[in-house]
Amino acid sequence: MTKRRWLAHIVFRALVHRRGRTLLLLAVLTLASSLATALGLVSVSMRARVAEETKRYGANLVIMPESARVEVGSGGLRFGAIGEPAYLAQDQVLAALARSGVKGDYSFHLKGVLTLKGVEIPCEGVDFAQVRRLSPWWQVDGDWPRPGEVLGGSDLTQRYHVHSGDLFDFTFGKETVRARVSGVVTSGGDEDDSLFVNLPELQQQMGRPGQVSEVRLLADPGNGPLKEQAACLQRFLPGASVKELRQVGRTSEELLGKVQLLMLLVTAVVLVCAGSSVAGTMSTTVLERSKEIGLMKAMGGSRWDLLKIFSAEALLLGVGAGVGGFLLGGLIAKFVARSVFAADAALRPEFLSVAVGVSLLLALAGSVGPLLSVFRLDPVQSLRGE
Amino acid sequence: MAAIIETSGLTRSYGDICALKPLDLCVPEGEWLTVMGHSGSGKSTLLNLLGGLDRPSGGSIHVRGTDLATLSEDGLARFRRDCVGIIFQQHHLIPYLTALENVMMSQYFHSVPDEAEARHALERVGLGHRLKNRPGELSGGEQQRVCIARAIINSPRLLLGDEPTGNLDHKSTTMVMELLRELRDEERFSIVMVTHNQEVAAWGDRTIHMDDGCLVREERTKSC
Structure with a gap:
């Protein structure tokens, strides 16, 4: 033995x-x-x-480009700040996400303006698949848009008497595009007053291919505190500002x-x-x-x-x-x-x-x-x- | 004949009490020495010193040429497992191990447990039929024979017995003593045995008598 x-x-x-x-x-x-x-x-x-x-509350971080801001005022009066619209390159954001190790779902947004029935209305270019994942609380009456279709906010469609299935001519600058409204979205937020267009189409119309004005990110809270994840991402995006979107995430x-x-x-x-x-x-x-x-x-x-x-x-x-x-x-x-x-x-x-x-x-x-x-x-x- | 044990001026004190006064002793290889004396005469103290279980307060103690006083704690442990086998009056068998396992335990500390060898040792002491019994299932004489098998399993050159028959009846005592003599004759190891019993002392080659920590008398004994 x-x-x-x-x-x-x-x-x-x-x-x-x-x-x-x-x-x-x-x-x-x-x-x-x-x-x-x-x-x-x-x-x-x-x-x-x-x-x-927390996922149910949607994105918890937002990435926005730093724009040149100028304070407007005279004497003791202050009228606020004005700034040139600024944009972020999608590739730059994707590279920063990969290098920082911050993981999560994201959606790209490009904000612009178009003309409907002679009136300028706010519009937003989005990837509908991304938005659908990141904003589960959006209620769409009708269908989610396919290529060549748009989604109207509930307040906006009501104001301009637009319904699901209607065809309209939208003017981007000097160019007019005919698109069908596939559905009406209700979110209870600013989205209700906007028109949602396919991102590449809006980028093309605005002459800003591959550029966005905002990125919403649902960072995985399991990877550490949001504040730290935001700071980590910020290091790789010097021309942008990464901020926590919701207080609820931090409180949790x-x-x-x-x-x-x-x-x-x-x-x-x-x-x-x-x-x-x-x-x-x-x-x-x-x-x-x-x-x-x-x-x-x-x-x-x-x-x-x-x-x-x-x-x-x-x-x-x-x-x-x-x-x-x-x-x-x-x-x-x-x-x-x-x-x-x-x-x-x-x-x-x-x-x-x-x-x-x-x-x-x-x-x-x-x-x-x-x-x-x-x-x-x-x-x-x-x-x-x- | 060369000496296996040589002490010179060996003393052991516990505080103010001198349990062993300067002792000069020489035990030749192969001798069976019996140590007799009253309780408190210093005989167990001497045995503990010879077995490397205790350290002397003064003098020198050489066993097989090794000065025990200079050995470290681990050196003494090595000395005990390589050179000495000890038989206790109380047997001190491990209660949860069988007779065979108790013998193998001694092998474990010495080298490697070998069941065949341990079985052979128990057969030599007449316990071939009690291998799987635990100490609680053995008689006093049988327990003492397990203790002897355990003491000789590593072929020590010195066997120490601290009143090994103190708890045994006459028949068992004779059996144990005969066994020790037989083993001694075969293995040619030396024995130092402490006892109160004159009859037991008669089995040895020489008897020393101790009193109050001193060697007071020494005699050659006639073989039984």
């Missing part, structure tokens, strides 16, 4: 022999690691849930951060308590086994040999409790996530290493004191039972 197999054999026999104490240690370690696993899983689940919820993040901090503190307290309990139980075990330790020393066992035996016991307990804690933690997380957040907390394999790590750390940390006393134990005194 190899030394390693023998070590495993005697460690297992020793643990089975003291099954009451072994079970107690296993229970403490399992509970501690299950709590760490459960809180970790709930935390991940919450983050995913918050990310899912802050709340999530606070809840996670609370969970972390609770876990820390539980781990400290469990560590103390393990240390106490291990100390009692060493005390009970002092004769056995003395005998092993008398047989020629070095301090290293004894350290191996007792560490192996702690290791075995740690691994066993870690696996148990992982499974139990998964169940607890499922229960908590379902009953508190109405979400599902899936058992993630990467948390097995967290559970085993926590359990091992506790088992070994709790054994440090008792192991030191094993080192110091005098064989003669311990064999006498002193």
Whole structure:
């Protein structure tokens, strides 16, 4: 029999022999690691849930070109600022997104003006597929536009007596284009007062191919705080301004951060308590086994040999409790996530290493004191039972 | 014959109490030395020093040429596993291991556990039929024989016995002593045995008597 197999054999026999104490240690370690696993899983689940919820609010970042602004006023009077319209190149934005590592869905917007029935009205060039993904709350009465079609805002269409299916002549500058209104959009925002045109068509009419006046981005909140993502993207877009679009995203993040901090503190307290309990139980075990330790020393066992035996016991307990804690933690997380957040907390394999790590750390940390006393134990005194 | 044990001015004190007063002792290779004396006479202290379980307060102690006083903690552990086998009065077997495993435990510290060798050692002490029994399932005499098998499994040159028959009845005592003599004759190791029992002492080659930490008398014994 190899030394390693023998070590495993005697460690297992020793643990089975003291099954009451072994079970107690296993229970403490399992509970501690299950709590760490459960809180970790709930935390991940919450983050995913918050990310899912935030998606419903649409874009959370907006990229706009920096325009030259001039303050207009005289004496003590200020009339505000005027600025030349500025544009961003689509390629530049895409390159910045790729280089910054900021991931998420985006939509390009080009704002312009066209003439309908002799009146200038605001229009916006968009990629309808992108807008559809990023603005799920848009309610379209009719169809989403195909090439050569436009989408009218509900207020605008009402004001100019336009209906779905109507054909109109729109004038861009000197050029007139005939287009069909495929549907009417209601969003409850500025969009209701605008006309939406296919982006490449508007870019062509305005003589700005590949240029946009605004990019809306739904950055994945799972990749870190929005503020940091915005700052990261800003570094790669020197001629633009990247801003958080919605306060709600930040508030959710802050709340999530606070809840996670609370969970972390609770876990820390539980781990400290469990560590103390393990240390106490291990100390009692060493005390009970002092004769056995003395005998092993008398047989020629070095301090290293004894350290191996007792560490192996702690290791075995740690691994066993870690696996148990992982499974139990998964169940607890499922229960908590379902009953508190109405979400599902899936058992993630990467948390097995967290559970085993926590359990091992506790088992070994709790054994440090008792192991030191094993080192110091005098064989003669311990064999006498002193 | 070369000496396996040589002490010179060997002392051991515990605070103000002098458990062993300067002792000069020489034990030749292969000798069976019996140490007799009342409780507190210093015989167990001497045995612990010879086994490297304790450190002397003064003097020198050489076992097979090694000065035990100069060895580190790990050096003493190496000395115990390579040179010495110890038989205790209380047996001190590990309760959750079988007779066979208790013997293999000694092999584990020495080199590598070898089941065949351990089984052979137990067969030599007449316990071939008790291999899988735990200490709690063995009689006192049987436990002591497991203890002997464990002590000789690594072929030590020095066997130390701390009242090995102290807890045994007459029949078991005779059986254990016969076994020790047989093994000694085969292996030619030296024995230092502490005992209160005159009959047990008679099994040795020489007896020293101790009192109040001093060697007071020494005699050659006739073989039984």
